[in-house]
Amino acid sequence: MNNLLDSLNKQQREAVVHTEGPLLVLAGAGSGKTRVLTYRIAYLINEKNVYPSNILAITFTNKAAREMKERVENLLEGSYDMWISTFHSACVRILRMEIEKLQGYKKNFIIFDTDDQAKIIKECLKELNYNEKNFPPKEMISSISKAKDQLMTPGKFMDRYGRDFRLKKVADIYSLYQKKLMENNALDFDDILFKTVELFQNNPDALQRYQQKFKYIMVDEYQDTNYCQYMLINLLAKSHRNLCVVGDDDQSIYSWRGADIGNILNFEKDFPDAKVIKLEQNYRSTQTILDAANSVISKNFGRKSKRLWTDNGEGKAIIYYKAMDERDEADFIIGEIDRLAFQEQISLNSFAILYRTNAQSRALEEMCMARGVPYKIVGGHRFYDRMEVKDIIAYLRVIQDPEGDLSIKRIINVPKRGIGKATIDQLEDYARQNGVSFYEALLFADNIDGISKKARNSIKDFVRLIAELMDIAENESASEVINQVILKSGYLEELEKGDDEAQERARNIKELISAALEYEEKNEDNSLTGFLENMALMSDIDGLKEDREGITMMTIHSAKGLEFPVVFICGLEEGLFPTQRAFFEEHQLEEERRLMYVAVTRAKEKLYLTSAFERTLYGSTSYTMESRFLREIPKDLIMKV
DNA sequence: GTGTTGAGTATTTTT
DNA sequence: TACTCAACAC
Numbered sequence: 001m002n003n004l005l006d007s008l009n010k011q012q013r014e015a016v017v018h019t020e021g022p023l024l025v026l027a028g029a030g031s032g033k034t035r036v037l038t039y040r041i042a043y044l045i046n047e048k049n050v051y052p053s054n055i056l057a058i059t060f061t062n063k064a065a066r067e068m069k070e071r072v073e074n075l076l077e078g079s080y081d082m083w084i085s086t087f088h089s090a091c092v093r094i095l096r097m098e099i100e101k102l103q104g105y106k107k108n109f110i111i112f113d114t115d116d117q118a119k120i121i122k123e124c125l126k127e128l129n130y131n132e133k134n135f136p137p138k139e140m141i142s143s144i145s146k147a148k149d150q151l152m153t154p155g156k157f158m159d160r161y162g163r164d165f166r167l168k169k170v171a172d173i174y175s176l177y178q179k180k181l182m183e184n185n186a187l188d189f190d191d192i193l194f195k196t197v198e199l200f201q202n203n204p205d206a207l208q209r210y211q212q213k214f215k216y217i218m219v220d221e222y223q224d225t226n227y228c229q230y231m232l233i234n235l236l237a238k239s240h241r242n243l244c245v246v247g248d249d250d251q252s253i254y255s256w257r258g259a260d261i262g263n264i265l266n267f268e269k270d271f272p273d274a275k276v277i278k279l280e281q282n283y284r285s286t287q288t289i290l291d292a293a294n295s296v297i298s299k300n301f302g303r304k305s306k307r308l309w310t311d312n313g314e315g316k317a318i319i320y321y322k323a324m325d326e327r328d329e330a331d332f333i334i335g336e337i338d339r340l341a342f343q344e345q346i347s348l349n350s351f352a353i354l355y356r357t358n359a360q361s362r363a364l365e366e367m368c369m370a371r372g373v374p375y376k377i378v379g380g381h382r383f384y385d386r387m388e389v390k391d392i393i394a395y396l397r398v399i400q401d402p403e404g405d406l407s408i409k410r411i412i413n414v415p416k417r418g419i420g421k422a423t424i425d426q427l428e429d430y431a432r433q434n435g436v437s438f439y440e441a442l443l444f445a446d447n448i449d450g451i452s453k454k455a456r457n458s459i460k461d462f463v464r465l466i467a468e469l470m471d472i473a474e475n476e477s478a479s480e481v482i483n484q485v486i487l488k489s490g491y492l493e494e495l496e497k498g499d500d501e502a503q504e505r506a507r508n509i510k511e512l513i514s515a516a517l518e519y520e521e522k523n524e525d526n527s528l529t530g531f532l533e534n535m536a537l538m539s540d541i542d543g544l545k546e547d548r549e550g551i552t553m554m555t556i557h558s559a560k561g562l563e564f565p566v567v568f569i570c571g572l573e574e575g576l577f578p579t580q581r582a583f584f585e586e587h588q589l590e591e592e593r594r595l596m597y598v599a600v601t602r603a604k605e606k607l608y609l610t611s612a613f614e615r616t617l618y619g620s621t622s623y624t625m626e627s628r629f630l631r632e633i634p635k636d637l638i639m640k641v
Numbered sequence: 642g643t644g645t646t647g648a649g650t651a652t653t654t655t656t
Numbered sequence: 657t658a659c660t661c662a663a664c665a666c
Contacts, residue, residue: 060655060656061655061656062656063655064655086655086656087655088655088656089656111656113656114654189656192656193656221655224655253653254653254654254655256652256653256654257654257655257656356652356653357651357652357653358652358653359651359652379653416642416643418642418643419642420642420643421642422642423642452642455642536656538656555652555653555654557652557653557654557655558653558654558655561655576652579652579653580652581652595653617651618650
């Protein structure tokens with residue numbers, strides 16, 4: 001362990017050994033913050049004899065959590081019972097044990113994603129007779145999400161905004177939405193955090209138990225925490241105050257999701273006795289790249305002053321190419337990668353193309369296909385979000401708990417069974433009038449007027465199918481249940497007679513079975529609930545396969561925390577990057593600038609910047625102006641080609 | 642009950 | 657451009 005400390009620089013070592021009391025580590029990009037965190041955990045266990053079970057480390061992605069756990073266990077040469085996880089996983093874990101302390105919630109709750117949320121919101125609007133034009137579901141979701149970030153219940157929302165004609169209605173929607181979530185035995189992503197805070201605020205005993213348990217708390221990417229997460233951490237850390245937060249205010253790029261940069265900027269106010277350590281030595285990039293990054297970010301105000309440096313050497317000049325249009329841009333980028341990969345024998349895995357919006361991937365993808373260059377795209381939509389996967393998930397949710405109306409309505413006619421809208425409306429009316437769930441209404445279908453003979457039979461078959469599957473789920477693993485679902489429901493059969501696209505869907509479902517098998521191998525808990533939770537909390541980047549050779553393409557947001565030897569940042573045009581929406585507000589422009597900073601600092605050796613003279617986006621073509629961020633980089637660092 | 646059309650709309654998305 | 661979804665036609 002002593003020799004392990006030797007491999008750290010002075011500031012890193014300081015951060016590792018400062019174990020008692022509040023600590024703020026301001027870690028510039030590439031300054032080895034993950035290293036600090038992993039060594040700190042290892043140090044606590046090895047040198048300070050802290051029980052692993054007394055440690056809580058929070059990361060923002062499952063992937064980061066997994067990697068951190070692996071690295072700690074490698075250092076310690078063994079496996080330990082520490083909580084290294086995302087906010088959401090940690091909270092779900094707590095709620096699975098404790099949520100029944102909150103009125104009306106059950107332990108086997110399911111997790112709603114944005115799709116599910118939208119459907120529920122639409123139901124609410126219909127029921128309240130509000131128009132989707134005046135109350136766009138997306139906006140409603142984000143208002144509710146913001147309220148939850150601020151720990152505002154529907155009641156509080158009403159108290160605060162109820163006098164406003166429109167906001168009063170939003171409060172009604174929020175309130176009904178919450179009621180429907182409960183009826184579905186579901187929590188949305190924000191609830192997972194909010195309910196945990198509520199639990200602790202209302203149950204001092206429970207809070208105390210967890211305060212006792214988590215004697216040492218570490219939070220990574222602290223600049224991206226929202227108010228709710230901030231409260232959660234502060235509640236937990238209150239008694240021991242051994243809280244170490246690591247972050248970089250310059251890399252705060254999620255304010256639009258409620259992340260409050262103030263959390264990191266005010267840490268010293270919250271904890272006046274906090275020790276502050278800055279990590280400014282960068283181990284990742286060349287000096288040229290860092291100079292560019294420093295120069296861009298220095299245009300922002302209200303930051304903690306930091307200046308990255310390295311002893312990696314100057315490195316190569318940054319290359320800027322101004323293309324005719326997005327096709328020419330793609331041609332240049334892919335051509336350059338092709339050339340470098342061939343001439344200098346560089347693996348395609350060394351290259352990343354970063355862009356502001358997912359829509360930009362199209363031209364690049366087409367160019368790769370045309371030239372036969374392998375690539376991997378991160379983002380767009382998650383595997384879990386595919387229609388066919390969501391259908392199967394809905395089956396699993398129904399099997400796990402048939403009272404969830406949303407899921408059962410999704411699959412009742414998938415594959416087609418002749419239970420159409422008219423029948424469903426009848427069933428819904430019956431359920432509402434009798435105060436029962438949709439599933440129970442199905443059981444009473446024979447007594448409901450206005451349902452055809454044919455539909456009644458279909459409903460009976462469907463109920464029988466679900467019962468049969470529930471039976472299977474009693475004894476079988478998640479993967480086997482999925483297998484039975486697709487066989488017995490006729491879902492797979494239907495796809496297999498379909499076109500190419502249907503075949504692709506069939507493959508995705510088989511992929512889902514593999515995912516379930518993999519999950520069962522990795523976890524002792526092979527329950528359906530566990531697997532569903534895993535799927536819900538999984539993101540696209542978590543599944544990024546490092547084994548397959550290919551260029552990586554993704555948005556800058558997705559690239560945070562990653563590094564590549566050669567990075568291309570494309571679409572450097574006013575209105576695209578920075579986005580048009582940031583033109584009017586300085587703080588939004590600053591966030592775009594931080595995004596640029598994040599993008600630049602992903603590069604280890606070589607950085608390319610590109611823009612296009614004219615660009616077609618969403619079907620219309622327009623002339624562009626070069627991004628201001630290009631001008632914010634010193635000219636002598638850039639070589640135009 | 643199912644299939645088709647046309648209007649509307651489009652950042653970023655660690656969970 | 658390309659997708660989604662509500663309204664309409666069969």
